[in-house]
Amino acid sequence: MRRSGVIAAMLITVAAASTACGAGPSIRPDVxxxxxxxxxxxxxxxxxxxxxxxxxxxxxxxxxxxxxxxxxxxxxxxxxxxxxxxxxxxxxxxxxxxxxxxxxxxxxxxxxxxxxxxxxxxxxxxxxxxxxxxxxxxxxxxxxxxxxxxxxxxxxxxxxxxxxxxLAIDCIFPADRRGLGDLGQFGRTGDAPERVADLGRQATVSCTDYLQPQQLMFGxxxxxxxxxxxxxxxxxxxxxxxxxxxxxxxxxxxxxxxxxxxxxxxxxxxxxxxxDAELMAESQARGAEAAVDAFARQCTALDCSLGDDPRAAIEGLHEQATTGELAPVSANSFLTALTSVLGTPRADLQARVREVADVLAAARDGDVMPLIELVGAAEERLSTDGQFVARCSDGQRWPTPTHAGDLARNWSGLYPLYGADLATGLTACAAWPSLPPPPxxxxxxxxxxxxxxxxxxxxxxxxxxxxxxxxxxxxxxxxxxxxxxxxxxxxxxxxxxxxxxxxxxxxxxxxxxxxxxxx
Structure with missing residues (x-):
């Protein structure tokens, strides 16, 4: 049962560690x-x-x-x-x-x-x-x-x-949280940015009600x-x-x-x-695409299970998720998992590259259970209610659904994996009360x-x-x-x-x- 707005000040949701898989940690001291x-x-x-x-x-x-x-x-x-x-x-x-x-x-x-x-x-x-x-x-x-x-x-x-x-915040109804995690992909009846904006509006109402009178104290x-x-x-x-x-x-x-x-x-x-929020999202899209490229190079060097062209294999999986072939894994939840595994340093970097490649290869071949587990861990790290509240509190000039749709179309060519979804997700915070920019x-x-x-x-x-x-x-x-x-x-x-x-x-x-x- 949802607790009401007494819980204001903070939240205990386990958020995040990105996980490793980029070009790898350096231990060399030379500069x-x-x-x-x-x-x-x-x-x-x-x-x-x-x-x-x-x-x-x-x-x-x-x-x-x-x-x-x-x-x-x-x-x-x-x-x-x-x-x-x-x-x-x-x-x-x-x-x-x-x-x-x-x-x-x-x-x-x-x-x-x-x-x-x-x-x-x-x-x-x-x-x-x-x-x-x-x-x-x-x-x-x-x-x-x-x-x-x-x-x-x-x-x-x-x-x-x-x-x-x-101190934990639990303010978004599970169905709305799942819809935001999927960017409304499943059960969507209209344009994606509009659907995400509607889900974000519902999340905003429930979270501001839950946090009042402290809803503006999370910036x-x-x-x-x-x-x-x-x-x-x-x-x-x-x-x-x-x-x-x-x-x-x-x-x-x-x-x-x-x-x-x-x-x-x-x-x-x-x-x-x-x-503004648009520039921040584009910066993330550019960085995430570069991180995928770095992972693909490592994967190739290790002769991983994704084959001769790991980047193409990942893009193919993203397309499968977009068309519902990896359900219940949506395109955006797939990207959330990918973002999570491309971040934090690991001592066993090569083993981690192979492990992630094996999970993705299994999904490509019809076994999505390992990928579902990866998505669950990633969303626990990167997509908690507390992070929604903090990110919406910090953001400036969230785009309208119409502009977000234009961005999605433009970015899908510039950033094939991340562009469209990151643009669409910008509408999730559009209804959040505006706060002054951080000093x-x-x-x-x-x-x-x-x-x-x-x-x-x-x-x-x-x-x-x-x-x-x-x-x-x-x-x-x-x-x-x-x-x-x-x-x-x-x-x-x-x-x-x-x-x-x-x-x-x-x-x-x-x-x-x-x-x-x-x-």
């Missing part, structure tokens, strides 16, 4: 520099140790409890390195820092460390925003090939309201306020913050609201800072590191230029660092990127602008 100009728009004095203060170590801590076993079980994660410790805690946070809605809620945070992780260094705060659960992303990194970053300092993930370990600005509450609980004046994807939007909002509290800022695979920092007294990947299936890479433009306009020093691999988050995939990030965290030194890390 190529393609240009050496500083990413600043105004003259600035060279940074020295006094200009970038050391990150402070927390003077107080929330009450941590060991949650290693339950987290690994919940996220179906491998055990990770010897001695890995995952600790969970809750921090009391106001529903609205401005006081327009009274009350508090338990903010879910999780810390990852190894036995030899120093205790006298500042932690790094991680947020992936609405893309996936921050705790899930941290678990994926801590148990995969990139866990070595934990030997340098602990990493603390903060789940966004309604996502991951935060990036409130997520930034939650991070500030963690800083206060630690008793430190500054924190190091890593924002990935939509989490970079949250991190920028934090830097705008609390500029003096930013000790270090890493924006990894950032979403565009000033873009952007006008000034900052620390430099900013911006990293990105070549083929990100969840965010794409169109946000880098937008974000660096905002930083330049504020006279904020920055440098960009690119990873040439495929997957969600350069930091979570590349040891080379992690090494540059750690240098920056330790002494505030940016790498040469335009540096490249290999796939």
């Amino acid at each position: 190529a520099v393609v240009r050496d100009d500083p990413g600043v728009a105004v003259d600035r004095t060279p940074q020295d140790e006094t200009a970038v203060p050391e990150l402070p170590v927390p003077s107080a801590e929330p009450t941590w409890r060991n949650c290693t076993d339950e987290t690994l079980s919940s996220f179906d994660a491998p055990p990770g390195p010897q001695g890995l410790v995952l600790e969970c805690a809750e921090v009391v946070a106001p529903i609205d820092a401005a006081g327009t809605v009274t009350g508090t809620f338990p903010l879910a945070v999780m810390r990852a460390r190894l036995p030899d992780t120093p205790t006298d260094v500042a932690p790094l705060v991680l947020t992936t925003g609405a893309d996936i659960a921050s705790t899930r992303a941290l678990t994926g990194m801590a148990t995969g090939p990139m866990s070595g970053a934990l030997a340098m300092r602990p990493i603390v993930a903060v789940d966004r309201r309604g996502i991951g370990n935060s 990036a600005s409130h997520a930034a306020d939650d991070i500030e509450r963690l800083r206060q609980a630690w008793g430190v004046d500054r924190i190091g913050l890593l924002g990935v994807g939509n989490g970079a939007t949250v991190a920028l909002a934090y830097a705008a609201a609390y500029p003096g509290a930013v000790g270090r800022l890493v924006l990894d695979s950032p979403a565009a800072a000033t873009a 952007l920092p006008a000034a900052l007294d620390v430099p900013v590191l911006v990293s990105s990947g070549a083929a990100d299936p969840i965010v794409g890479n169109a946000g880098v230029e937008s974000v660096t433009g905002v930083l330049t306009a504020g006279g904020i020093a920055w440098a960009s660092l690119s990873w040439q691999g495929a997957g969600y988050s350069a930091v979570l995939h590349s040891g080379c990127v992690q090494a540059r990030v750690e240098t920056y965290l330790s002494d505030g030194e940016l790498p040469p602008n335009g540096s490249l890390c290999p796939a």
Whole structure:
């Protein structure tokens, strides 16, 4: 039975870890520099140790409890390195820092460390925003090939309201949720964008009713306020913050609201800072298509079960799903599964490529049960009610069904797999109450590191230029660092990127602008 609107502040839906299958994680520390100009728009004095203060170590801590076993079980994660410790805690946070809605809620945070992780260094705060659960992303990194970053300092993930370990939201009726997951493919009586808009309208009504009077408290600005509450609980004046994807939007909002509290800022695979929903969706389409290409190349090199042309095989499966031949797997749920398996780092990358290829080949040959299981796991990670609320809260200028239909027709040629479905899905949030765009920092007294990947299936890479433009306009020093691999988050995939990030965290030194890390 659906609970009514008392549950406001957050949600515990397990959201997301993308899963691995791109060009593969890099453990090589070498960096190529393609240009050496500083990413600043105004003259600035060279940074020295006094200009970038050391990150402070927390003077107080929330009450941590060991949650290693339950987290690994919940996220179906491998055990990770010897001695890995995952600790969970809750921090009391106001529903609205401005006081327009009274009350508090338990903010879910999780810390990852190894036995030899120093205790006298500042932690790094991680947020992936609405893309996936921050705790899930941290678990994926801590148990995969990139866990070595934990030997340098602990990493603390903060789940966004309604996502991951935060208080759960269950606001969309199951039939509407299934219809949104399928983009109305099954049982559709009219034009797809219109049908999705109608399903989104029904979901909006049920969710705003369920969350009232807090239905407008789930945007990036409130997520930034939650991070500030963690800083206060630690008793430190500054924190190091890593924002990935939509989490970079949250991190920028934090830097705008609390500029003096930013000790270090890493924006990894950032979403565009000033873009509308259409640009964001096209960026994802471009990144997802590139990630499929990278997977296909790996599949070919491994002589996988999809044959000589894995890309063509995947496109054929998508066409089968579109015509209902893979029912109950729809075209969009097929793409959701594909997006999920093209993201998170895995130690057994080659085995994972073969495993995914075998699932897809079985579906092609008539056995859809393994694919159904893959879809279920992917939707649990990427398509929860909490993510619907957060994404709709953050979005700007959602297109009308008519415009979305035009985009679907245009994008189907440019992005054969993802274009039409991503365009159609844009109407799902059209009825959500409009919120002001997340704020952007006008000034900052620390430099900013911006990293990105070549083929990100969840965010794409169109946000880098937008974000660096905002930083330049504020006279904020920055440098960009690119990873040439495929997957969600350069930091979570590349040891080379992690090494540059750690240098920056330790002494505030940016790498040469335009540096490249290999796939």
